Amino acid sequence: MKTAETGRIPHIVLISGSLRPGSTSDRIAGWCAEQCRERGATTRTFHGAEIDFPFYQPGLSEHHEALREFLRELGRADGVVLVSPTYHGTVSGLLKNALDYANDLGGPRPFLDGRAIGCVAVGAGTQGTVSTLGTLRTISHSLRGWPTPLGVVVPHANALISDTALAEPHHREKMIEMVSQVLFLSRAHTTADLVTV
Structure with missing residues (x-):
């Protein structure tokens, strides 16, 4: 999906905030x-x-190869998708800590400046996942990103996810719409870069 204006193919970074192997978030x-x-x-x-x-x-990423790779990918991203499990009504500490390292992104696009950000909250009920989604959007704004108009909550996650696909049509449709918005806004940003250079 190259944009006609830039010839660039959007690059999207997706981050799961769960340590459990094979988790719903993963x-x-x-x-x-x-x-x-x-x-x-x-x-x-x-x-x-x-x-x-x-x-x-501050500064730890200069001496930590995995962090440098993470920040390189964020630095070249046109869009980001954040997927967090719901822990006590908010995002996982794992994901929050990783996003704190965006402080080390400098240059012309500090933090997640201008990136489209899709947000997905995963949990065992509606109340906690809605709260987590709101927190993901607040963090995205604080990092100067553009949260997509549609964020997605996935309550009762174990019943919704099969090994290969989203099993519940409603959530599948919402997720596809969110991904489409991330890509649309990513294309808009690459076009804006061309105009302002």
Whole structure:
């Protein structure tokens, strides 16, 4: 999906905030990545074990290879999809800590400036996932990103996710719409870059 204006293919980074191998959050991040690739984007998915970084310290990323890779991918991203499990009504500490390292992104696009950000909250009930989604959107704004108009909550997650796909049509449709918005806003941003250069 190159844009006519820039010739660039959007690059989307997807981040799962769960450490449990094969978690619902991991599977949703992988499913969304597949949807992005089917629509012509390139992707990089970080599962929970890959973002199990030390607590944020300014400058630590200069000496930590996994952190440098994470920040390189965020730096070149046109869009980001955040998938968090709901822990006590908010995002996982794992995901929050990883996003704190966006403080180390400098240059012309500090933090997640201008990136489209899709937000997905996963949990065992509606109240907690709605609260978590709101927190993901607040963090995205604070990092200067553009949360998509549609965020997605996935309550009763174990009943909704099969090994290969989103099993519940309503949530599948919402997730596809969110991914489409991430890609649309990513294209808009690459066009704006061309105009302002």
